[in-house]
Each structure stands twice: as C-alpha cells, then as structure tokens.
Amino acid sequence: MTPGWITTTLLDNDTPGGWAVARSRDGFLHDTNGPLFPREWLKRQDLSVFAEHGIGHLDGEPVYLLELNAPAEVPDCSWQGLRAFMLQGDHTLYKVLGYAAQIGTWAREHRFCGSCGQAMVQVPRERAMYCQACDLRSYPRISPSMIVLVTRGDEILLARSPRFVTGVYSTLAGFAEPGESAEDCLIREVREEVQLEVKNIQYMGSQCWPFPHSMMLGFHAEYAGGDIVPQADEIEDAQWFNVHDLPPLPASRSIARYLIDLYLARRLGHAEPVLPG
C-alpha cells in the first residue's frame, strides 16, 4: 500500500469496488464518516450521475468521482461546499476533493465539442475528452493566476475585495492574460488594482486553487513608487500595514497567508512557514 493521495488516469470504470465521492452544484455529499463512500453502495443510491471518472488512489485504494446532474436526498447525508472542507477538514481529504472538483467542472463543461458542438467521449487512460469529428482533445483547464505581497520595509500592502469576509485583508491577485509572462501579469495587476509600481519581483512558490481551476503563482515584490488608488468595484480598500499591527488575514492554508507569514518570519526572525500543497 502506498500511503497518501496519488492522482491517476488509469482507473477503469468497469472494474467494481473502491471509494467514490459524489459532487453536485451544492458541493460534496457527506455523512458522519466524511465524503468518501464505498463506491458500489453509492452507485445503488438514487443519484442522477452524468459522468464517472477514476481520479486516484488514497492509501492504495481507488477513488472515483460521480458527477451529478443535481443534488439528491440521501438518508443521513448532506451536501457541503469545497471551501468548507478546505477550512475545517483533513488536508489530504481536501486535496482529493479539490482534484475531484476540478475534474468534475471540466467534465461538466466539456460534454460537447467547442469546435463543432457534437457530444464528446472520455478517452480511456488519459484525462481528455475527445471529439471524433474534429479529432480534438480537450484537457482539464488550469488558469494561471499571480498573487503578490508588496512590501516596503516594515510595511506590507494588503487590500480588501467587496467579496471578502468582513474585516479580512489579503494580498493582490489576478489572472494571467494571453501574451503575458507571470511578471508582466503581476506588474499589470498591481497597477490596475492599486496604481503602484513594484521592483525586485521574487518567486516564492505555487499552489493549486480549485475555485474553480486556478494555479496560484506566488511572489514577493518591493514597492517602487506611486500612491495607493484602489480600483473602483474590485478593491474596496487597500492600505500599508505595519508588520506589528495587522488586520484579520486570509485562511491559514492559502498561499496568500503563506506569502504574508513568510515575510513576517523573515522580517522578525521567526521560523519560516511551510506552504500547504
């Protein structure tokens, strides 16, 4: 048995057994034992399944995703969103569900060919949907996104989006656009969101962010000029905060929090945090 979680495309839907998770627009089905159910039992429930994908092995046992047309009532079970599993649950389990969510989103959004509109089919042993008429393969979508902590000595720049939990401030982030390098994107996003210039851009690490399919590339950058002007609608407030006087910060498993904690650790001489994968 290999412990932990390993993704795979090699599982065969016709082989019975293993674990399964069920996903709908309301999140994942779970009971008091969590979101993993014996697969054969789950398939006997009254679920409207439109896609089944083998997604990996957890502690050596195969795990499948059942992607549903709609949430269903299952006795003694309820539905919970992925974010709640990230905030509360076991990290390995969150990794399983994060991967399942990305595969489910992709399966849902690639039922038909984007070129000719015909139904696509799953390719065995490859994570791809296939259109025979166009000989076109569609792979799971991953959206590169930059996230940056801008610093000025003992001060760090944090901002609030109107979507955030009340009081919480975070680092700046944004999606890469065609034609951009990671650094181009970072410079553009900082200009757009707060109208500042940055220098000494340093890559710090990356994190999968399955909401719904971002790959976060994390940086530190130093302030190089300008005065903060928050972007209308996107940024409710942005301020320089002293490292000894910080507002409520993002969730501890996020790369946003890691970038902040890493800078504080280096500035204040504490042990450095570890980035959750």
Ligand SMILES: NC(=O)c1ccc[n+]([C@@H]2O[C@H](COP(=O)([O-])OP(=O)(O)OC[C@H]3O[C@@H](n4cnc5c(N)ncnc54)[C@H](O)[C@@H]3O)[C@@H](O)[C@H]2O)c1
């Ligand atoms: N893990 C973390 O710590 C962390 C922290 C902050 C943001 N994020 C994530 O970073 C990503 C980008 O952050 P943001 O929301 O500030 O982005 P952003 O500043 O680029 O603004 C969002 C806007 O980008 C556009 N957009 C949406 N999806 C897109 C895509 N796939 N490609 C290009 N443009 C798209 C839409 O117009 C949307 O309103 C989001 O997925 C967000 O959840 C993660």
Ligand SMILES: [Mg+2]
């Ligand atoms: Mg943004």
Ligand SMILES: [Zn+2]
């Ligand atoms: Zn086609």
